[in-house]
Amino acid sequence: MKFENTLTFARELDLHDALKAYRQQFHFPQVNGKDVIYFTGNSLGLQPKRTQKYVDDIMKDWRELAVEGHFHAEKPWWDYHERLAKPLAKVVGAKPQEVSVMNTLTVNLHFLMVSFYRPTQKRFKIICEEKAFPSDQYMLQSQVRFHGLDPSDAIVEVKKREGEHFWRTEDVLKTIDEVKDELALVLIGGVNYYNGQVFAMETITKAGKKAGAMVGWDLAHAVGNVELKLHDWDVDFAAWCSYKYMNSGPGNASGIFVNEKHLGKVDMPRFEGWWGNKKETRFQMKPMFEPIDTADAWQVSNPPVLSLAPYLASLELFDEVGMPALIQKQKKLTAYLEYILLEVGKEAGSVFEIITPEDRGCQLSVFLHGEGRALFDYLMKRGVIVDWREPNVIRLAPAPFYCSYEDIFRFGRILKEGILSK
Template sequence: MRFENTLDFAKKLDNEDKLASYKNEFIFPKVNGKEVIYFTGNSLGLQPRSAKKYVDEVMEDWANLAVEGHFYAEKPWWDYHERFSAKLGKVVGGKPSEITVMNTLTVNLHLLMATFYKPEGKRFKIICEEKAFPSDQYMIASQVKFHGYTEDVAVVKVEKRENEHHFRTEDILAKIEEVGDECALVLIGGVNYYSGQVLDMETITKAGHSIGAKVGWDLAHAAGNIELKLHDWGVDFAAWCSYKYMNSGPGNASGCFINEKYHDKKDITRLEGWWGHNKKRRFLMEPEFQPEPNAHAWQISNAPILAMAPYLASLEMFDEVGMPALIEKRNRIVAYLEFILHEIDKEVDASFEIITPSKQEERGTQLSVFLHGEGKELFNFLMENGVITDWREPNVIRLAPAPFYCSFQDMYNFGQILKKGILKN
């Protein structure tokens, strides 16, 4: 399709958009009395209008039933987490039995590493990417220290080539082969938070397994954003937060994938608790742990129902629309945003540099843009004029037009505000 940088063309695209009505299902902040153009769904998604209803249901059940809500609420609390498995399985490409929801992202990665990071003899190293999201860096460093190793010896970081913004798949594969039988675990972010690059998870997973390592993925910026086939790819484990593209609310519950091949292992190492115990016998208070026959065996404490309620509200929309439709719109709206950026660049000679890969299969919803010659003043101007975006040092803005609630007119209007901000400076 040949794009045009006009309001009429943007309206035409919105009229053709089968998901356009979902914009009305979300609550937008306002700046100067107008709803914002929201580009930070890669950090915190907007609130679904249905979220309050789901939370209110829990509050009403708590008020009217108190402890009996565990069994007699409309959505009983004792198995509330089970409602996520089938729907999330469609989002991340896992079987329902391989999916559970609990805790928060980094907590879950730590818990999963208790199972999947088992250093022994010469096999003790972890391969990750350089400049991973800080929480992953801290988590991995603390794990190797917990097992008695030093970070400089046990953590191997794949680096980008000099003056390049993306990781090359061949460099990741070469590093995996180089570390070889010293590698216990490959643990990388599936979508790079800074550049928005989507890694070839299938190929990297196969490479990790070929040297006898376990392979896990941090899918914080991937879940609800890109196509995932965790089961088909043979991934050992993965975890993701729910408050970015999945719109569940700040700091909310994390989803986990645990490959079914680990479900029936009697001798598996796992940090265990009450809610992972055999559901049918959980309230018999037996002294010996009997794991659930699925990913729920990794549950520890009873579910945080109030936190999970808005996640379930959002997930209902994902199930209604389906990832293929979201990805179809995502591809078009990101391409249109890219076009707008290039058009504004030509009009004002701003010298933008989009550091997110241009190939559709190597990117999701996010475009990261170097603002050469522009400082944080431009970012501040955008924010003051109702464009909510994200700043990363030294001079990168991250733009994530989430397909559920961003419109093509938003992309056009953003371009006009961006042009004013550059000319003003």
């Protein structure tokens, strides 16, 4: 499609947007008395209006039923998490029994490493991307040290090439091939938090499996953003947070995926707790753990229903719309954003460079040459909410649920004014 840098054109695109009604279903913060242009769904998604009711329902049940709420609330608390499995499985391309919701992301990665990083004298290496999200780096290093190994021997980082801003799939595959006899695990962020790159998850998983390793993905920036087929790709495990594109609220619960082939195993190394025990025998309080034959076996504690309520509200929206429709709009919105950025670059002088490669989801990362921070501050003051990553990158992620083409057009105008006023 040939784009135009005009308000009329942007409004025309909005008019024909099949998801346009969903914008009204979210709360927008205001700056200078106007709804903001919100491009930080990759950091914290907006609050769906329906979320309040889901939380209020729990508060009401707690107020009126107290402990009886566990079994007699309208949505009983003891198995509340099970309501999330079906819609969440659709979002990540899994079977419902392969997903569960619990804890937070880094915590879940640690729990899953207990099961899926089992280094031996021969196979002990982990492949990850260089400059992975810091929490993942700390998690990997501490797991390696926990096994008495040295992170500098065990962790192999795939590097970007000199002068390039993205990872090449062939370099990931080459690294797998180089260390294949010693490789225990491949664990990469499916969508990179910094440059917005979508890794070739299917291809990399296949190569890792062929080398005889386990393959896991941190899907913080992928879930609710790009197409995932975790089951079909034969991924061993994955985890994600829910507060970015999934709009479930700050610091909220994390989802996990465990491939069906690893389920129902009593001898699986795992840190266990009572909520991972079979439901039929859980309250018999037996001394021996009997794992549920779903990913819930990794669930250690009883479900934090006040966190799960907003996640359930959000999943209902995802279920209504479906990932294919969201991805379709996302591709067009991001393409329009790229077009507008290039137009502004032409009109105002190219003071920035888009570093996100073609394999991308919502996010475009823009490297600012020169005095970047001042431009970021200008955008924020003008009600364009974007985020800043050192040393000089602004990340822009127009989430398809609530961002419009008009937002992008208006952003372009404000950006141009910001550049020209410097």
